[in-house]
Amino acid sequence: MNNMPKEKIGIVAVSRDCFPMSLSENRKKAVVKSYQEKYGEIYECSVCVENELDMRKALAEVKEAGVNALVVYLGNFGPESAETLLIKEFDGPSMVVAAAEETGDNLVQGRGDAYCGVLNASYNLKLRNLKAYIPEYPVGTAEECADMIHDFAPVARAIIGLSNLKIITFGPRPQDFLACNAPIKQLYNLGVEIEENSELDLFEAYNKHAGDARIADVVADMEKELGAGNKKPEILSKLAQYELTLLDWIEGHKGSRDFVAIAGKCWPAFQTQFGFVPCYVNSRLTKRGIPVSCEVDIYGALSEFIGTVISQDAVTLLDINNSVPADLYDQDIKGKFDYTLKDTFMGFHCGNTPSNKLAFCEMKYQLIMARSLPQEVTNGTLEGDIAPGEITFYRLQSTSDAKIRAYIAQGEVLPIVTRSFGSIGIFAIPEMGRFYRHVLIEKNYPHHGAVAFGHFGKTLYEVFKYVGVPIEEIDFNQPKGMLYPTENPFA
Numbered sequence: 001m002n003n004m005p006k007e008k009i010g011i012v013a014v015s016r017d018c019f020p021m022s023l024s025e026n027r028k029k030a031v032v033k034s035y036q037e038k039y040g041e042i043y044e045c046s047v048c049v050e051n052e053l054d055m056r057k058a059l060a061e062v063k064e065a066g067v068n069a070l071v072v073y074l075g076n077f078g079p080e081s082a083e084t085l086l087i088k089e090f091d092g093p094s095m096v097v098a099a100a101e102e103t104g105d106n107l108v109q110g111r112g113d114a115y116c117g118v119l120n121a122s123y124n125l126k127l128r129n130l131k132a133y134i135p136e137y138p139v140g141t142a143e144e145c146a147d148m149i150h151d152f153a154p155v156a157r158a159i160i161g162l163s164n165l166k167i168i169t170f171g172p173r174p175q176d177f178l179a180c181n182a183p184i185k186q187l188y189n190l191g192v193e194i195e196e197n198s199e200l201d202l203f204e205a206y207n208k209h210a211g212d213a214r215i216a217d218v219v220a221d222m223e224k225e226l227g228a229g230n231k232k233p234e235i236l237s238k239l240a241q242y243e244l245t246l247l248d249w250i251e252g253h254k255g256s257r258d259f260v261a262i263a264g265k266c267w268p269a270f271q272t273q274f275g276f277v278p279c280y281v282n283s284r285l286t287k288r289g290i291p292v293s294c295e296v297d298i299y300g301a302l303s304e305f306i307g308t309v310i311s312q313d314a315v316t317l318l319d320i321n322n323s324v325p326a327d328l329y330d331q332d333i334k335g336k337f338d339y340t341l342k343d344t345f346m347g348f349h350c351g352n353t354p355s356n357k358l359a360f361c362e363m364k365y366q367l368i369m370a371r372s373l374p375q376e377v378t379n380g381t382l383e384g385d386i387a388p389g390e391i392t393f394y395r396l397q398s399t400s401d402a403k404i405r406a407y408i409a410q411g412e413v414l415p416i417v418t419r420s421f422g423s424i425g426i427f428a429i430p431e432m433g434r435f436y437r438h439v440l441i442e443k444n445y446p447h448h449g450a451v452a453f454g455h456f457g458k459t460l461y462e463v464f465k466y467v468g469v470p471i472e473e474i475d476f477n478q479p480k481g482m483l484y485p486t487e488n489p490f491a
Helices: 021-038 052-064 080-090 114-127 142-162 185-189 199-208 215-229 233-253 269-274 279-287 298-311 326-332 432-441 457-466
Strands: 009-014 069-074 094-099 165-170 193-197 259-264 315-322 344-349 362-365 379-385 389-398 404-413 423-428 448-452 474-476
Touching: 009 021, 009 052, 009 080, 009 142, 021 069, 021 142, 052 080, 069 080, 069 114, 069 142, 080 094, 080 114, 094 114, 094 142, 142 298, 142 457, 165 199, 165 233, 165 298, 185 193, 185 389, 193 199, 199 233, 199 269, 215 233, 215 279, 215 362, 233 259, 233 279, 233 379, 259 279, 259 298, 279 315, 279 379, 298 315, 298 389, 298 448, 298 457, 315 423, 344 432, 389 457, 404 432, 404 457, 432 474, 457 474
Parallel strands: 009 069, 069 094, 165 193, 165 259, 379 423, 404 474
Antiparallel strands: 315 344, 315 448, 344 423, 362 379, 389 404, 389 448, 404 423
């Protein structure tokens, strides 16, 4: 299944009628040339917009060309009404970027005043309650504008994805797991649809897949993926049956939506009725770009999907789980890495992380569940230490009273043996101790966080802004000396 949106970027030049149109057109051509040389395809609109009639012509052209992400390029001051109406009527992610002046030798006929025009454009966008991506410094040379458009691409991709996403759930959150319960109103505000199903619906569908002719091929693929880590071969056919059940459900239920994420109830009744735990199958779908969250964590699934689209890579969902023991820190971290003990923690979940994001992996049983259940019904976890490297820990969340907020923290997984079980890694995030207290606890975040494998904070921040998260509600791991509002300055 292709579960990844694709952006087709188009660029439209705009021009104020008291400035030379040729100035804007020629500057746009230079941007297009630079972008194509560095990054590839961009659609160049033939219409330069001076007025509303031009806007209609440009709009029709880019829509006909299949453009789904729009760059409004101010080659000069630009027409305030026409350029903002273009963004309004386009009905997709839009960006505003502007031309820098080229030379001090041509500041009469060659001066475009786009630096000024961006101010008026932003003012008019606000008047019309419109959203647009505006870079940190939105004025640049052709090469710089090409780079800014490239930065816009993953933001656009995420917005396109959210507008065509359905989250499919199975069951209510597990008993006494209130942290995974949140109102769905903000999903609709984001343009996301949700389909809520019972565990019984899923169990019925699973039973109907008994003897499915495709099971043998899926088992063979699992055996190939697991290799020497295939410690529970006796349950692979059940896991394959379950995987086919989920994939068929997606195809039968995504409806008019192009993209899907799943939030499933994986305990306590799942293992006793199905006879296994779903962790490995969840990891396999996530590896294919279909995020699956544990414990019916709807906003966890949503967060995973956003990260998957931005990074174009698998994302996992982990508990912000346990502190690193002081003796382990002293032996393996202190003096070798520039982190304090409070900067570190262990991120864990039962066995849902994709195999390609683990340093090694084995099919095992869920130890925590096996403390109160027969071990044989807890088989199906994919266990191993998470591969070291850069990560972004983040989450988009609705509060219990349906307010939206988010956090982003960049750090790394350390190349250290965890000495533990599950899908697990030792994480290091600068000033994590303060972030843990004054963001995660203070703002009542659930214990799950999405993990993208790389540093994607810049893009995530822009996506969260674009979809309407208030700036004051986008938190990050603040550096030392930058106090949180709730932080005691005397502590």
